Amino acid sequence: xxxxxxxxxxxxxxxxxxxxxxxxxxxxxxxxSGKIYETSFITAAISEHLKVDKIILVGTxxxxxxxVYRYFGKIEGDLEKEKKYFSLIExxxxxxxxxxxxCVNEVMDEFLKNINPxxxxxxxxxxxxxxxxxxxLFKNLDIFMDLQQQFQPADKIYLDITHSFRSIPLFMYLMIxxxxxxxxxxxxxxxIYYGMFEVSRELDYTPIIDLNPLFSITKWTKGVFDFVTYxxxxxxxxxxxxxxxxxxxxxxxxxxNLNYIRELRSQMDKLRYQLEKVDDVPVPQSMLLYxxxxxxxxxxxxKGVNNDxxxxxxxxxxxxxxxxxxxxxxxxxxxxxxxxxYIYKKRIPSIDYQNKNDREKIQNLLLHxxxxxxxxxxxxxxxxxxxxxxxxxxxxxAGFGDHDDYDKVIKKSLELANTxxxxxxxxxNETKLSKLPSLYDFNNLRKRxxxxxxxxx
Numbered sequence: 506x507x508x509x510x511x512x513x514x515x516x517x518x519x520x521x522x523x524x525x526x527x528x529x530x531x532x533x534x535x536x537x538s539g540k541i542y543e544t545s546f547i548t549a550a551i552s553e554h555l556k557v558d559k560i561i562l563v564g565t566x567x568x569x570x571x572x573v574y575r576y577f578g579k580i581e582g583d584l585e586k587e588k589k590y591f592s593l594i595e596x597x598x599x600x601x602x603x604x605x606x607x608c609v610n611e612v613m614d615e616f617l618k619n620i621n622p623x624x625x626x627x628x629x630x631x632x633x634x635x636x637x638x639x640x641x642l643f644k645n646l647d648i649f650m651d652l653q654q655q656f657q658p659a660d661k662i663y664l665d666i667t668h669s670f671r672s673i674p675l676f677m678y679l680m681i682x683x684x685x686x687x688x689x690x691x692x693x694x695x696x697i698y699y700g701m702f703e704v705s706r707e708l709d710y711t712p713i714i715d716l717n718p719l720f721s722i723t724k725w726t727k728g729v730f731d732f733v734t735y736x737x738x739x740x741x742x743x744x745x746x747x748x749x750x751x752x753x754x755x756x757x758x759x760x761x762n763l764n765y766i767r768e769l770r771s772q773m774d775k776l777r778y779q780l781e782k783v784d785d786v787p788v789p790q791s792m793l794l795y796x797x798x799x800x801x802x803x804x805x806x807x808k809g810v811n812n813d814x815x816x817x818x819x820x821x822x823x824x825x826x827x828x829x830x831x832x833x834x835x836x837x838x839x840x841x842x843x844x845x846x847y848i849y850k851k852r853i854p855s856i857d858y859q860n861k862n863d864r865e866k867i868q869n870l871l872l873h874x875x876x877x878x879x880x881x882x883x884x885x886x887x888x889x890x891x892x893x894x895x896x897x898x899x900x901x902x903a904g905f906g907d908h909d910d911y912d913k914v915i916k917k918s919l920e921l922a923n924t925x926x927x928x929x930x931x932x933x934n935e936t937k938l939s940k941l942p943s944l945y946d947f948n949n950l951r952k953r954x955x956x957x958x959x960x961x962x
Contacts, residue, residue: 506625507661507695509557510652510677511548512669513564513573527572532710533700541710546576547667547700550713552617555663555696558625560613561655563633563648563677564669566601570609570630578612586612606630629655636672649680656684656692666716667700682723694720725792732799736761736827747793750779764835766813766820766843777804813858814844818922818930825918833918834897837925841890842867844929845941852942866950874945882928882937889924 528545535554542550552560562573571593580586589608596605614626631648634641656662662681666674678697685692697716705711721744728740742754753776760769780801783793806823810816817840824833843858845867850856856863872894875887896914928934 506559506657507555507557507663508559508561508655509548509552509555509663509665510561510563510681511551511665511667512673512677513562513568513570514668514670515565515568527575528569531700531702531705533713534710535713536715546573547698547711547713548665549576549616551663551665551698553620554713556621556624557617557663558621558627559617559655560628561631561652562609562613562628563631563673565633565635566598568669570601570606571597573630574609574612577609577616601632603630603632606632627655633673635670636676642676645676646680649677649684653684653688660692661695662692663696663698664694665698665700667698682720686727721792725796729796729799732803734827735829736803736823741796745793747779747783750776750783750793753779761820762832764817764820764832764839766817769820770807770810770813770816773804773807777801777808780804812844812847814840814847815930817843818925822919822922825922830915830918831900833922834893834900837922838890838893838897841871841886841893841925841929845870845938848935848938849942849947851939853947856947866947869950870941870945874950883941885924885928889921889928893921893925 530543530545531547533542533544533547533550534540538554540554542553544550548560548562551557564570571590574580574586574593575590578586578590580590593601593605593608596602609630610628613628614624617624617626617628631652633648634644636642636645662685664674664677664681666678668674681692681694685694695717697720698713699716701712701714724740724744728738728744731737731740738754738758742751742758745751745754753772756772757769757776760772780797783797807816807819810819817836821833821836821840824830824836842864846856846858846863849867850858858864871887871890875883876891878884878887896917900914929938
């Protein structure tokens with residue numbers, strides 16, 4: 506179903522008698538059509554052009570409801586309709602209710618059926634407050650939230666923001682954006698139309714322009730917020746016009762959530778290469794030019810890492826910076842194991858970072874031996890790993906069981922990351938850690954607390 510939502514004002518009219526108001530006629534034209542719509546209602550022109558199914562008209566108690574009825578109802582010579590018309594004139598103001606506007610709903614549906622026999626009808630008039638204070642604004646908010654009842658899944662919504670107080674079209678836009686964000690399964694904003702009267706003297710007609718491309722800016726705003734705050738690139742990726750960059754960003758999003766490090770490193774390098782090629786792009790992709798510095802900062806954050814362990818560690822810090830603590834603790838714990846495997850692999854090339862048994866042996870080294878080593882630095886490595894491991898396990902079990910409160914877990918995240926950096930990933934540590942394969946033979950790393958270190962120590 507295609508639905509037009511339009512505000513109704515009370516200005517731009519001519520007096521036709523005592524209390525009788527009529528909008529001035531204008532010539533309207535859409536950029537994609539040569540047809541001129543000469544009418545006093547831009548809503549009529551938009552409805553005919555789009556062949557909408559129903560109209561939702563919003564205005565205040567003093568809006569020109571009687572003129573809507575006169576125009577769409579073609580009341581001249583129809584005594585019954587003329588009677589309703591004058592009744593509306595008398596009620597405009599505090600006496601007017603939405604029940605009184607049922608006759609307006611009916612004539613709008615008649616108009617829509619005439620231009621589109623398949624129109625479903627069901628037009629609605631809603632009376633808004635002026636919005637002069639918080640109470641009135643929230644009353645209007647309730648009215649718009651109730652409008653969800655008028656929408657069905659996959660409905661296309663069009664906004665006409667030409668008339669009424671400037672605050673009402675703005676409010677309409679914000680509310681539809683909010684509803685669409687809240688219930689994206691229900692509606693899709695497909696057009697935002699504005700009659701540009703300001704240039705009508707130059708052109709001899711009033712162009713009706715579609716501002717819907719600007720609506721994408723609000724989507725980009727949400728996408729950028731998700732990215733900057735949580736590191737989530739999904740929405741930004743969906744908006745990308747460049748299909749190659751879009752696919753790479755979606756891959757990065759999936760791999761980041763899964764902590765698939767090797768594939769993620771590859772996709773990061775690929776995105777960096779794609780972004781560095783972006784110099785000049787067509788207008789529909791122009792947002793990419795503004796976002797390119799942020800995206801490059803993102804991929805360059807991981808540039809220059811020497812191995813998968815360093816990548817995991819840097820990813821853990823990035824997760825913590827973006828409030829994704831569960832992912833951060835997983836990466837932080839695994840980065841310690843991977844780095845020690847990296848040390849052992851230099852001595853024993855057959856060791857595999859991804860082999861479960863190999864990783865368990867390194868974990869046993871951390872849990873059972875380094876914690877109790879006489880070397881204080883080795884002890885610290887074993888202790889910090891154990892602390893991180895316990896937090897990670899509690900997170901994996903959804904917080905059930907004995908554990909620190911969540912505020913403490915969050916506050917400790919960067920402290921623990923800094924400790925790991927100091928004792929493992931700082932450049933000065935590699936020589937010291939490279940002695941471990943001589944001190945603890947890899948093939949004997951089992952869960953045996955009585956394991957004896959090699960005599961070569």
